Amino acid sequence: MPAKVKSDKASKAAADKVIADSYQHLSDLEHVLVRPDTYIGSSALVEDNIFIADIDSETPHIVKKKIEYVPELIKIFDEIILNAYDQTVRDGTGCTSIRVDIDQATGTISITNNGQGIPVIKKENMNCYIPEMLFGNLRTSSNYDDANSKKRITGGRNGLGGTLAVIFSKSFTLETIDKERKKHYAQSWTDNMSTKTEPVIKTVRSKAPFTKIIFVPDLARFKLESLSDDHVMLMKKRLIDIGFATHSHAKTYYDGNLISIKRANDYMKLYDHPENEKFIVDDTNERWTVGVVLSNNGFQHASFVNGIHTILGGTHVDHEVNQITKLIGDKIKSKIKNIAIKPSDIKNKIFVFIRAIIENPVFDSQAKETLKIRKLLNVRNATRSKVANNDEIKNIVRIVGLKYELTYEQDADMKSLRYGGIISLTDSDLDGYHISGLILNFIHHFWPALIARGFLSFCITPIVKVTSGSKLLEYYTLQDMKHGFSSDVLHYNPVDIANYIKLMLMEKTPERNILPWYKGFTGEIVQVAQNRFTAYARWTFDSKKRILHITDLSINVSADSYKIFCEDLLNGKDSPLDKVLCNNTDTIVHFKLVFKKNEFETWLKMDREDLADKLRLKLAKKKVLSTSNMYLFGANGRIKKYSDVYEIIDEYYHVRLELYGARHEAIIEQLRYEMMILSNKTKFITMIKASKIDQRKMSEALLLAALEKNFEADPRASGTGLSRYEYLVSMSYRSFTDENATRMKTLVKKKEKKLKLIEATTAQQMWINDIDTIMDMLH
Known part of the structure; x- marks a missing residue:
């Protein structure tokens, strides 16, 4: 070859x-380690401003603070503590305490509950005991019995959590006493579950039951060297949450210290809130507790479903908030008439606490941060038993009188139905369409003849209606609405705009140096690129006292948030500050940052940009002011994108100048009209007094002839005949005096003088005069 x-x-x-x-x-096992985000979220270190527990305080206190943490690490802790929570809500477990101990030095975490323990029974088909099956294998749980309509009110669902904690640990030890079988079980896994010990099982007689987990997370896998304070604060916060979620059924302990939460109020008071503010709590329903208090910082919520902290909220939060805002809104409107208040206005002022126990909840992911809406079962992908035992399906079948053995092709079959049809009324959003599709799928799968007969129909309503006069536009889908445009137009100083336009009116070329402007802002706005600007706070150094005076903050930075930043900087590691003084009022910002002696010179000589970045004295890079999204209605009434403020001014200038031209002509026409009316009335008075016209003795025809001969008809009058001279014949006899005639002649002369002045003035000068008047008022 x-x-x-x-x-x-x-x-x-x-x-x-x-x-x-x-x-x-x-x-x-390999897939979990290679793609951890598929199972329990991000393994990257993230920075977030979230609620944590103050670990340095003897009394528990929950504060909102910017921390760095690994969500995946918190999640595996959460999975184990949720297993303990589940023991407090399962019938007959007798679980009355949950204890958490954390050794930061070694990274060891211990979680113990005194429930009845895990059944120490051998699972023959897996050749292992149930404790090993649950923690040493993925997708193993007691929560899978959906087919038998088992009502699950625990936090666990997918059979992944406990095992994921084993996988992401250097060592993991399980110890439990099964009360019913009087068995003590102990087993360990190491090196990310790659090795395990054989279980040690002993018979016990008098010992109380418990389940204890001791594990050391694999910090290196999370790119951490140690268990930081931030992580411990979050873990303690979750233990406090569990104390609230158990509804006082179980006591919680942190490092041997009892966390006393007997009522919802006890938990709510751990958060920052306005002083002397009243807490409103409804806990009459053991499965649903709701608390409300005034919020210090916009809308906030702390919500839990079956012990799970639903950080991102969900349908349970929306359900309660909608009711609360409506109730408050109705109360306000009953007290204050004609007040315009929206639900969003109320929502932004409340902090809502929700503790819910929900049967068979569905979440958006294994991270379980959002409670989802339960939808109708997709019957094409389900087993017969699952269909037969599904509550929603059973209710529809029972209410309508549907029978699986009938096809409803015959008219006789239709007579057995309890109703003449089904109408689906759902929201016109994606969820609503999905639900309607599942209903259609259900009926079509089992009884296609009903679809052919028109038994199922849909009530489709628009998401938004837009009216303009008699015109009506209806949008039925989100895609329809997306045909509109978002728009962000920066603020500008009206004085700058007016001066720019004034130069254009004077036929001069104005300089294009207009910067964004915000009323009350005394800092500096600087252009950093084409159509991009940033805003600097206002500050000065006092070298003698080592003080940096900050007398204004950057745009969109509140004094409260900056105070928190300064306090965090002051209390942080290697802080350059000696103290922070806050002399703010409702209208004035004044922070005094007092530097340490050995730090002041460094900060004094620091480059402006570096100083502004480090002390947050300018807009962040991702929050620059930009003119790249300025969409407005143009001169032709259509939406148009404008590249900068000058393009907007130029187009506005020509439209407005044309209107000034029309206004100029309208003023001249009005003055001439008024002069004509006054002159004719003066003449009419003179002829009446000279008896040249006498309405009382003249026929209508003769009077009309005399008027047509001597006077001008009203050009604005409608109709014919005498109606065109109504302004004369309707004059009262009391006005037929020499004094009134003289007064009218004087008015004519004044208007004539004004007419000449207007005729000598251009439309451009009229606009300039208006600008000058406005400027005088502003100054």
């Missing part, structure tokens, strides 16, 4: 091997 042929085959074989090697098969 020629060498070249051999070489080609070898090359092809090598290429095939490279392709083959690129395809991999991973075991469950």
Whole structure:
């Protein structure tokens, strides 16, 4: 065989091997470690402003603070503590305490509950005991019995949590006493569950039951060197949450100290809130507790479903907030008439606490941060038993009188139904369409003849209606609404705009140096790129006293948030500050940052940009002021994108100048009209007094002839005949005096003088005069 042929085959074989090697098969354990985000969220260190527990305080206190933490690490802790919570709500477990101990030095976490323990029974088909099955294998749980309509009110659902904690630990030890079988069980896993010990099982007689987990998270896998204070504060916060979620059924202990939460009020008071503010709590329903208090910082919520902290809220939060805002809104409107208040106005002023126990809840992911809406079962992908035992399906079948053995092709079958049809009334959003589709899928799958008969119909309502006069536009989908545009137009100083336009009116070329402007802002706005600006706070140094005076903050930075930042900086590690003084009022900002002696010179000589970045004295890079999204209605009434403020001014200038021209002509026309009316009335008075016209003795025809001969008809009058001279014939006899005639002649002269002045003034000068008047008022 020629060498070249051999070489080609070898090359092809090598290429095939490279392709083959690129395809991999991973075991469950390997997949979890390679793709952890698929199971329990991000393994990256994130910075977030969230609620944590103050670990330095003897009395528990929950504060909102910017911390750095790994969500995945918190999640595996959460999974174990949720297992303990589940013991407090399961019938007959007798769990009355949950204890958490954390050794920061070694990174060891211990979680113990005194429930009845895990059943120490051998699972024959897996050749292991139930404790090992639950913690040493993925997708194992007692929460899978959906087919038998089992009502689950625990936090666990997918059979992943406990095992994921084992996988992400250097060592993991499980110890439990099964009260019913009087068995003590102990087993350990190490090195991310790659090795395990054989279970040690002993018979016990008098010892109280418990389940204890001791584990050391694999911090290196989370790119951490130690268990930081931030992580411990979050873990303690979750233990406090569990104390609230158990509804006082169980006591919680942190490092041996009792966390006393007997009522919802006890938990709510741990958060910052306005002094002397009243807490409103409804805990009459053991499965649903709601508390409300005035919020210091916009809308906030602390919500829990079956012990799970639903950080992002969900349908349970929306349900309560909608009711609360409506109730408060109705109360306000009954007290204050004609007040315009929206639900969002009320929502932004409240802090809502919710503790819910919900049967078989559904969440958006294993992270369980959002409670989802339960939807109708997709019957095409479900087993017969699952369909038969699904509550929603059973209710529809029972209410309508549907029978699986009938096809409803015959009219006789239709007579057995309790109703003449089904109408689906759902929201016109994506969830609503999905629900309607599932209903259609259900009916079509079992009884397609009903669809052909028109038995199922849908009430489709628009998401938004837009009216303009008699015109009506209806939007039925989110896609329809997306045809509109978002718009962000920066604020500008009206004085700058007015001066710019005034130069244009004077036919001069104005400089294009207009910067964004915000009323009351005394800092500096600087252009950093084309159509991009940043805003600097206002500050000065006092070298003698080592003080940095900050007398204004950057745009969109509140004094309260900056105070928190300064306090965090002051209390942080290696802080350059000696103290922070806050002399703010309702209208004035004044922070005094007092630097340490050995730090002041460094900060005094620091580059402006570095100083502004470090002390948050300018807008963050991602929050620059930009003119890249300025959409407005243009001169032709259509939405148009404008590149900068000058393009807006230029287009406005021509439209407005044209209107000033029309206004100029309208003023001239009005003055001429008024002069004509006054002159004719003066003449009419003179002729009446000279008896040249006497309405009382003249026929209507003669009077009309006399008026047409001597006076001008009212050009604005409608109709014919005498109606065109109504302004004369309707004059009262009391006005037919010499004094009134003289007064009218004087008015005519004044208007004539004004007319000449207006005729000598251009539309441009009229606009300039108006600008000058406004400027005088502003100054």
